[in-house]
Amino acid sequence: MGCSPSTLHNSSSTTEAPGGVGGVGGGGNAPLPLDGNEKDGSLLFCIKLRRSRMRSCSCGAVTLQNQNGDGSTGSATCGDNIMCNQGLLNPMQTKNESDYEKLSTGKKDSIVTVAALGNFTHSVVRRATGTGSTGTSGTSSSGGGRPGHRKSSLALALTPEDDSMDVYQRNLMDLKYPTVLPPNPQLKALLVFHKSDSICEVITLACQRHQLDVTLVKSKEEALETLHKSYATAQCYHLIIIDARSTKGLDAEHIARAIRHTHGHHLTTIITVCKKSFFEKDDALIALLDAGVNRCIAETTNLAMCSVEMKQILHSIIRPHNVMSTQQALYTALHRLKEVVLITDDVYRIQYANRATERLLNMRLDEIISKPLADIFHTDLSIISEQGRSIKEFDGILTVRRKGLQDGIPMHVRVVPVACIGSAPTHLIFNFDVPGGGLDFIATLPQPKEAPRGSLHSVRRCSFDVRSIASDGLRRTSLAKLTSLPLEAPITKENCSADEARLIDKVLEFLKREGLYSPQMKEIRTDDPTATDLIGALLTGPSVYSSRRSSNDSIIRTGNSTRTATIVPAKMKANPIIMELLEESLSWDFDIFKLEEITDYHPLLYLGMEIFRRFDVFATLNIDENVCKAWLAVIEAHYHKSNTYHNSTHAADVMQATGAFITQLINKDMVMDRMDQATALIAAAAHDVDHPGRSSQFLCNSNNPLAVLYNDLTVLESHHAAITFKLTLGDDKINIFKNLDKETYKSARSTIIDMILATEMTRHFEHLAKFVSVFGSEVEPRELVQSEEETSILMRRMLIKVADVSNPARPMQYCIEWARRIAEEYFMQTDEEKQRHLPIVMPMFDRATCSIPKSQIGFIEYIIQDMMEAWDSFIDMPQLITCMKINYSQWKKYDEQGVNTLADIMAKQPPVGNNKPSNSK
Numbered sequence: 001m002g003c004s005p006s007t008l009h010n011s012s013s014t015t016e017a018p019g020g021v022g023g024v025g026g027g028g029n030a031p032l033p034l035d036g037n038e039k040d041g042s043l044l045f046c047i048k049l050r051r052s053r054m055r056s057c058s059c060g061a062v063t064l065q066n067q068n069g070d071g072s073t074g075s076a077t078c079g080d081n082i083m084c085n086q087g088l089l090n091p092m093q094t095k096n097e098s099d100y101e102k103l104s105t106g107k108k109d110s111i112v113t114v115a116a117l118g119n120f121t122h123s124v125v126r127r128a129t130g131t132g133s134t135g136t137s138g139t140s141s142s143g144g145g146r147p148g149h150r151k152s153s154l155a156l157a158l159t160p161e162d163d164s165m166d167v168y169q170r171n172l173m174d175l176k177y178p179t180v181l182p183p184n185p186q187l188k189a190l191l192v193f194h195k196s197d198s199i200c201e202v203i204t205l206a207c208q209r210h211q212l213d214v215t216l217v218k219s220k221e222e223a224l225e226t227l228h229k230s231y232a233t234a235q236c237y238h239l240i241i242i243d244a245r246s247t248k249g250l251d252a253e254h255i256a257r258a259i260r261h262t263h264g265h266h267l268t269t270i271i272t273v274c275k276k277s278f279f280e281k282d283d284a285l286i287a288l289l290d291a292g293v294n295r296c297i298a299e300t301t302n303l304a305m306c307s308v309e310m311k312q313i314l315h316s317i318i319r320p321h322n323v324m325s326t327q328q329a330l331y332t333a334l335h336r337l338k339e340v341v342l343i344t345d346d347v348y349r350i351q352y353a354n355r356a357t358e359r360l361l362n363m364r365l366d367e368i369i370s371k372p373l374a375d376i377f378h379t380d381l382s383i384i385s386e387q388g389r390s391i392k393e394f395d396g397i398l399t400v401r402r403k404g405l406q407d408g409i410p411m412h413v414r415v416v417p418v419a420c421i422g423s424a425p426t427h428l429i430f431n432f433d434v435p436g437g438g439l440d441f442i443a444t445l446p447q448p449k450e451a452p453r454g455s456l457h458s459v460r461r462c463s464f465d466v467r468s469i470a471s472d473g474l475r476r477t478s479l480a481k482l483t484s485l486p487l488e489a490p491i492t493k494e495n496c497s498a499d500e501a502r503l504i505d506k507v508l509e510f511l512k513r514e515g516l517y518s519p520q521m522k523e524i525r526t527d528d529p530t531a532t533d534l535i536g537a538l539l540t541g542p543s544v545y546s547s548r549r550s551s552n553d554s555i556i557r558t559g560n561s562t563r564t565a566t567i568v569p570a571k572m573k574a575n576p577i578i579m580e581l582l583e584e585s586l587s588w589d590f591d592i593f594k595l596e597e598i599t600d601y602h603p604l605l606y607l608g609m610e611i612f613r614r615f616d617v618f619a620t621l622n623i624d625e626n627v628c629k630a631w632l633a634v635i636e637a638h639y640h641k642s643n644t645y646h647n648s649t650h651a652a653d654v655m656q657a658t659g660a661f662i663t664q665l666i667n668k669d670m671v672m673d674r675m676d677q678a679t680a681l682i683a684a685a686a687h688d689v690d691h692p693g694r695s696s697q698f699l700c701n702s703n704n705p706l707a708v709l710y711n712d713l714t715v716l717e718s719h720h721a722a723i724t725f726k727l728t729l730g731d732d733k734i735n736i737f738k739n740l741d742k743e744t745y746k747s748a749r750s751t752i753i754d755m756i757l758a759t760e761m762t763r764h765f766e767h768l769a770k771f772v773s774v775f776g777s778e779v780e781p782r783e784l785v786q787s788e789e790e791t792s793i794l795m796r797r798m799l800i801k802v803a804d805v806s807n808p809a810r811p812m813q814y815c816i817e818w819a820r821r822i823a824e825e826y827f828m829q830t831d832e833e834k835q836r837h838l839p840i841v842m843p844m845f846d847r848a849t850c851s852i853p854k855s856q857i858g859f860i861e862y863i864i865q866d867m868m869e870a871w872d873s874f875i876d877m878p879q880l881i882t883c884m885k886i887n888y889s890q891w892k893k894y895d896e897q898g899v900n901t902l903a904d905i906m907a908k909q910p911p912v913g914n915n916k917p918s919n920s921k
């Protein structure tokens with residue numbers, strides 16, 4: 001039914017598509033002829049009709065009469081033609097019936113806007129005032145039409161002397177600034193009804209009456225399952241109707257909330273059907289609306305009433321939702337444009353700026369938005385506002401201020417006033433003519449001292465420019481150490497040729513290769529011995545201690561073959577408390593300790609399944625959910641419950657952070673493909689599997705077989721990666737990769753191994769510096785010497801690294817609990833080292849004397865802070881920094897108060913779940 005999308009022809013096109021007025025809707029008529037124009041890149045759907053062939057339908061909508069190629073006519077009524085309704089209802093084109101009169105009388109061969117219900121619209125195109133244009137529109141062979149007048153199907157071809165200018169003007173605007181609407185999808189409705197009663201039947205009929213394709217499900221689980229599947233196949237449900245008449249069968253509020261938290265459903269229309277008595281008190285309805293329901297409707301068995309309700313929902317909610325979702329594509333296009341575009345509001349404050357604007361102005365978005373125009377230009381702008389008032393475009397030179405530079409940059413700017421509300425211009429669009437298409441030009445601009453934060457290009461300066469942070473006490477210590485490191489080459493690329501710049505890039509890349517950073521790390525000495533102990537142990541390799549090995553070491557346990565899927569809950573209980581908690585599974589303040597407690601120490605299995613589901617990992621790997629479940633169960637079983645820190649709760653926590661970061665990357669249009677998402681989540685889940693609760697150095701010092709096997713190099717991480725694949729490939733029932741083709745598997749395996757190995761802390765600064773050197777560069781990553789794959793490797797490594805040590809950037813109570821757990825594990829290592837007369841890797845981590853606040857302050861200052869700032873600059877998650885700073889201040893406070901030992905600190909904490917693993921001390 002209806003037409004398929006087409007784009008309008010360019011205005012220079014002179015012929016209309018042959019075929020005349022095609023069939024619309026029912027009647028078996030031929031499809032409507034479509035015209036297209038790609039000039040402004042927008043998709044429009046233009047159906048040419050002869051105005052003389054329109055008549056009002058009895059319901060008030062305009063009906064289109066069709067004239068088929070064979071001369072027969074067919075009519076489409078509002079009942080059987082989804083297009084005619086919208087033609088009347090589209091406020092942009094016809095406000096009332098008199099508009100239709102204007103359209104439908106006096107002129108021949110005008111082209112009217114026609115739209116599909118709930119889906120797409122447009123457009124009155126033009127009229128042909130000449131005589132003799134007797135053929136149906138599109139019949140260019142009609143002969144008598146005034147040549148040249150039938151210039152185009154595009155409204156821009158209208159001449160000012162048209163006597164119906166008011167109508168045309170409106171429609172001209174409509175075409176000039178079209179609302180891009182999605183192509184005409186089959187609308188789909190999901191009905192969530194506990195049982196199929198008379199109310200459900202009437203709703204089904206009403207939906208069907210409006211051509212909605214209806215699916216009925218009977219439980220929340222079934223609903224979520226259906227949505228997950230539909231999301232995977234990009235077959236979205238536009239409308240979800242939930243039975244909210246009683247909480248016995250279904251908890252509508254709960255379901256609505258769960259749907260809203262399901263990836264990709266923020267613009268899905270959710271309706272609840274409520275008892276009439278519900279409308280007498282507002283609490284229950286408000287609770288539903290707060291849970292994400294768009295509208296509550298009263299139950300009825302009256303089909304007509306239900307049908308009208310449905311119609312209103314289609315027009316007033318679903319259609320705008322469809323428009324909004326399609327506009328995302330426009331914003332993305334605008335955002336990624338190499339050209340500089342900014343838009344002001346009606347008082348000339350900046351309301352929108354794209355990425356190129358950030359780069360040109362050397363400011364981040366939050367600095368730009370709301371700024372008065374006068375702050376952006378050196379030029380006196382009265383010239384533009386005057387022009388704006390007289391509704392003319394400005395086209396000339398303006399001098400732009402670039403942050404950090406004294407002199408302005410003269411640029412050719414086009415300013416287009418737009419009437420967003422009313423007829424007078426309210427907004428101005430600025431389009432800067434950037435020579436050479438943008439990037440090259442911006443790269444050649446004089447470089448100011450600071451680059452914008454919040455953009456990819458800001459990371460280096462944000463993270464490492466001493467001046468920018470000199471006032472910030474938290475940063476000072478860290479930067480005092482870091483700035484002495486050769487993280488940036490002392491050579492600049494300014495004033496050299498492109499070839500030379502490329503060579504310099506190569507040399508820089510070479511200089512930044514592995515190994516160059518580690519030795520310098522040994523030079524880091526903090527003021528505090530606890531921090532020195534910790535940082536030294538984390539950043540330096542085993543060689544420091546290897547000469548002190550003792551020979552009487554026993555072998556620590558490795559993968560325990562009894563830990564198989566069979567000891568894991570065969571069936572995950574659909575516990576509502578767990579389900580409710582998992583609804584928040586991608587929030588930064590997710591309570592992992594509560595999950596640990598209520599899942600009886602199986603947080604990885606439950607959270608893993610939820611996150612796999614949310615990112616549709618099953619479809620990506622083409623694998624049954626049960627295989628993933630079994631895989632998670634086996635991986636979880638191979639984490640040691642006896643470790644206070646490196647247990648499956650830590651794995652779940654890292655996976656949760658990874659999920660949150662991927663979500664943010666998706667929100668920020670930094671696309672990770674589905675396989676990248678899946679492999680990142682798998683790597684996170686498995687990254688510490690079979691961790692013995694002792695460091696690599698301990699393993700080396702104690703001649704552990706793993707240290708022997710891996711030659712003292714990257715011992716633990718190599719083991720985690722190896723055992724992950726050994727377990728996975730060793731049992732077909734848990735082999736999540738078994739359906740991947742060879743090449744895909746090879747690449748997935750390599751990504752997972754690379755990510756797990758990247759969690760090794762001795763290469764921390766190398767990974768951080770490489771990340772900063774690429775994503776903090778003024779040059780787009782793809783223009784650097786690295787290939788796209790190389791830059792995405794750097795991004796993925798950073799992703800897992802940050803997730804792995806994100807605990808100091810979590811809400812305070814979690815941060816403190818993690819600090820307790822890691823300190824406890826370090827203490828146990830020290831205890832064992834003492835007991836076995838091994839070299840003591842971190843002597844300060846003695847439970848009797850250790851200052852926990854001091855260790856955390858050092859950890860944040862030396863390891864976490866710069867990494868978090870770099871990562872925040874990249875993905876824009878300011879809560880990471882906010883939490884980190886609050887935690888840092890708290891540790892400082894404890895330090896000043898002399899609250900040092902674990903016991904002192906824990907005495908000050910409110911309980912967090914029942915988070916002590918059974919055998920923790």
Ligand SMILES: Nc1ncnc2c1ncn2[C@@H]1O[C@@H]2COP(=O)(O)O[C@H]2[C@H]1O
Pocket residue numbers: 534538688759760761804805807808818819822855856859
């Ligand atoms: N809050 C913390 N305090 C001190 N060390 C930490 C903290 N969080 C993580 N770590 C260390 O950082 C390391 C990162 O890699 P691992 O998970 O192997 O081991 C981790 C711990 O040794």
